[in-house]
Amino acid sequence: MSVDLANLVTSIAQRARAASHVLATAPSEQKNAALAKLADLLPASADTIFAANQRDLDAAAANGLTPAQIDRLTLTPARLEQLAESVRQVAALPDPVGAALETRTRPNGLQIEKRRVPIGVIGIIYEARPNVTIDCAILCLKSGNASILRGGKEIFHTNTALAALVAEALAAADLPADAVQLIPTTDRAALNTLLKLDELIHCIIPRGGESLIRFVAQNSTIPVIKHYTGVCFVYLDEQADATIAESVTVNAKTQRPGVCNAAEQLLVHAAAAPKLLPRVATALIAAGVELRCDAASAAILTEAGIAHTPATADDLKAEFLGLIMGVQLVDSLESAIATINRDSSGHSESIVTTDAAAAARFQAAIDSAAVFWNASTRFNDGFEFGFGAEIGISTDRLHARGPMGLPELCSYKYVVTGTGQIRE
């Protein structure tokens, strides 16, 4: 790659690092003033934004975007107002920085405070969703982190227009312009340089499809927090309430089938299946779901005259992200747990049961970010959990797992106060 490009990216990271030191101690009021300004600028700059967005839309077909991708790329007045509203909401959230997470006094009199602080510099690597530009910039800013944004080429003009507004809002609040920077090229070589700057950038969050996340995880020497999509299971226990079994399964599968916390797989306890499965299957089919069944579940549905197709082995651990569901019987709670811990992606699983002991065992033994009892997997979400905002749902186990709100965008440090203590 060109030396100039490497120098450009390195310079951006160096300036982000310098800005991060200012942001780390910026008062909440100053950060909120920048956010308030940005919320005003977004609708006020609609013409500029739409013109930039139109340039990206004009190139979308040539860029090979699907209709769904073009839809996500498109900014409308309503979506712009949603963006402004999300900025106002983040401004209204409590500042996570500076909280004393723990305090202790040692026998020698040392006072130790574990204090929440920003991570430092966060790189966001994403594709063609303009809301990611604003969401990530504001969540990083609110949590005192400098951010470096690298969106896809399909969204380059929109991003450039949005980044200019963020810079204007930062300047209005007397915060460093380098606090939020957009990489001004979508050259892949620039990304590769960025992912190796582990001395300057402290965390990479890729937002996008699995191939993007895998590319980033494989090529980054900076720690990456991954947000993979999910192979989520619903398990109907021997003692499941039939009404809850039906409503939770249908909701988990169909309420928004293309997202990560939608259910993909249904397990039914064999002893309860003759009673439960026909009812649940009928409701799923009524909602448009194709059922791909193992032999045991297929036999019950055949007996009941309910449509289904045979499952391949892959179907029973697949992420369909659409109106298809794998179905299989298990002969025990332990078998359900073993199946889920083997074949789920560790995202969101649910047990439906009236048996509190079975639920406790399931919730203890299932190794997933969120484990539900008598509730839809669709609740694994920062807003639904009451976090007020989220930058994504982590499928990692280190640092953050599940919905990542503002506190999860922070690290901590130990602030230790003494009276001259020395170590013996």
Add this chain to the structure above:
Amino acid sequence: MSVDLANLVTSIAQRARAASHVLATAPSEQKNAALAKLADLLPASADTIFAANQRDLDAAAANGLTPAQIDRLTLTPARLEQLAESVRQVAALPDPVGAALETRTRPNGLQIEKRRVPIGVIGIIYEARPNVTIDCAILCLKSGNASILRGGKEIFHTNTALAALVAEALAAADLPADAVQLIPTTDRAALNTLLKLDELIHCIIPRGGESLIRFVAQNSTIPVIKHYTGVCFVYLDEQADATIAESVTVNAKTQRPGVCNAAEQLLVHAAAAPKLLPRVATALIAAGVELRCDAASAAILTEAGIAHTPATADDLKAEFLGLIMGVQLVDSLESAIATINRDSSGHSESIVTTDAAAAARFQAAIDSAAVFWNASTRFNDGFEFGFGAEIGISTDRLHARGPMGLPELCSYKYVVTGTGQIRE
């Protein structure tokens, strides 16, 4: 590399993953029983251990070990008793697993518990210290994690003997033997395979010198928690108490100069330097320290007739790990902060001052894992912080920063209980 070797390492990781599911819900009593058994086995198996250790010692010179490395490799009856005692101490610590870190009830009635759980499978990559084998095995076991240990070839026979005792202790407590596994080869290709098994291993902790840590960080697709050594600063403020300035600086520099939380660099406020620096320098020299001074500090010491050498630019940000200290004057608190945030490694820094406002500014603005006021940097340590044990001192910002005790070897999951809630 050979297919057999890749299969061997993969099989170890698969069995570790299976064991991790058992460990995750193992009662505290069962884990503690294994630890108690191990504490008994260590002294009881002294002959076997010393014989294995002697094989490694016999090869040490041929392996190119330095006298200091050979010393660290050597097991003695006293060191074996220390190891057994450390096992007993970890057994006595509270079990970190299962604690409810936060609970909340949502308006729709969902009860959300953030519950501490083990990370899963942890890989420990280390060199030639037998205490790492035992320390890491017991800390992972206590925190419910399966561990895979990969020590250097210089310690292979000792490790094999120690791992056999761990296996015996696990069996005595009816825990899976695969909960702690030693990679039975020191072939570098096996390590390279291990570092790519991100589907099975959740965290890698390298324990050793900087080159080992860099190798692991560069080659792992598994998240790595790094424990680099430190370029730690002591700053003597304009309002420093001279007695504390002397004792803290001497202690931070000389109490154990070869470790990561020892001070390497001294900053002195120019206005206080004529009074403070001669006294502190004299005490440092009396303790055997060579002072490498910038021009301004050198002028004061020359005036006072105190020995010193001129510093190169590198000297003023170096990690000496010995009885050498960089010395420079700064003209303000802000200049001290900027110097430290630029040139320290973010490990441990200390301000000496009687000015509470200066201390508060320093502790807020310094971006290091531990920031001390009127206390030695040497206190940045899990035992000194009261954690009861530590697996190291993280220089990372994600997941864990500073001393890592048992809670830092854990992740969390959300346990959500409902009454049939579905998402609208």
